[in-house]
Amino acid sequence: MANALNWFEIPVSDFARAKVFYEAILQTTIERMDMGPSIMGMFPGGENDVSGALVQDDNCQPSSTGTMVYLNGGEDLAAILARVAPAGGQVVVPKTDIGNGFGFFAHFLDSEGNKVGLHSMA
Template sequence: MANALNWFEIPVSDFRRAQAFYEAILGTKIERMDMGPTVMGMFPADQASVGGAIVFDGSSQPSANGTVVYLNAGADLAPILGRVEAAGGRIVVPKTEIGNDFGFFAHFLDSEGNKVGLHSMA
């Protein structure tokens, strides 16, 4: 098993709002994919990496109290975190050193109310 995680889904209640939020903070395109009644927004990933999506299916409920997904924030999470509030989110844990050379993390609430993490080594 190369990775403990191989896919993740972040539930959303307003697909367009969530798509705009993640595109704004990550500076990338979230590709829409309609799968029957489910609408997914694919995060960029290649075949060898872990992928994920924002998902609207009418029954998913965003939550700040469940599992936390950590997005790879590249070299330094500060630039992404700096765009969260302007995009409609809220920072709940600022950039924080983990210690033991594990890098840094932060938590934010996205435009839908999900708690999501960021991780970087600097």
Template sequence: MPHTLNWFEIPVTDFARAKAFYETVLGISIAPMAMGPTMMGMLSTDPTAVGGAIVQDEGGAPSQTGTMVYLNGGDDLAPMLARVVPAGGAVVVPKTEIGNDFGFFAHFVDTEGNKVGLHSMG
């Protein structure tokens, strides 16, 4: 098994607001995709990478507790983290060194109320 994680979904209540937030923070373009009553926005379209999406549906509820997803912060998560507050989110843990050559992490709360992590080696 090459990856333990196969797919993740970040629940959102306002798809347009969440789409704008994640596009700004991640520096990507997210194409909306309707799947029945569910609206999805893929965060990666690379078929060789672990995939995930922002998802608006009746069963999803944003949360700051429970399982936490860490998004790839690239070579240095600082530029992404710097875009969180201007995009409408909040930084709750600044860029912090993990130690033992495991890189750095940070936590933020998105516009929907989800606590999400970033990780980078630099």
């Protein structure tokens, strides 16, 4: 097993709002896919990359207390954090040094109320 994680889904209540939020903070395009009763927004990733999706479905509910996914914060997660509030989210743990050369992390609440983590080495 190369990675412990191979796919993730972030539940959303309002797909359009969540899509705008994540496109703004990550400065990327999230492709919408209608999958039966579900709406999914695919995060970009290559063939061998771990990736995931935003998911709006009657069986998915956003949460700030469930499993937390850490997104790649790029070169310096401070840049993404600076875009969280203007996009409709809230930083709940600022950029924090993990120590021992493991980089930095932060947590934010997205537009849907999910608590999501970021990690970067700088």
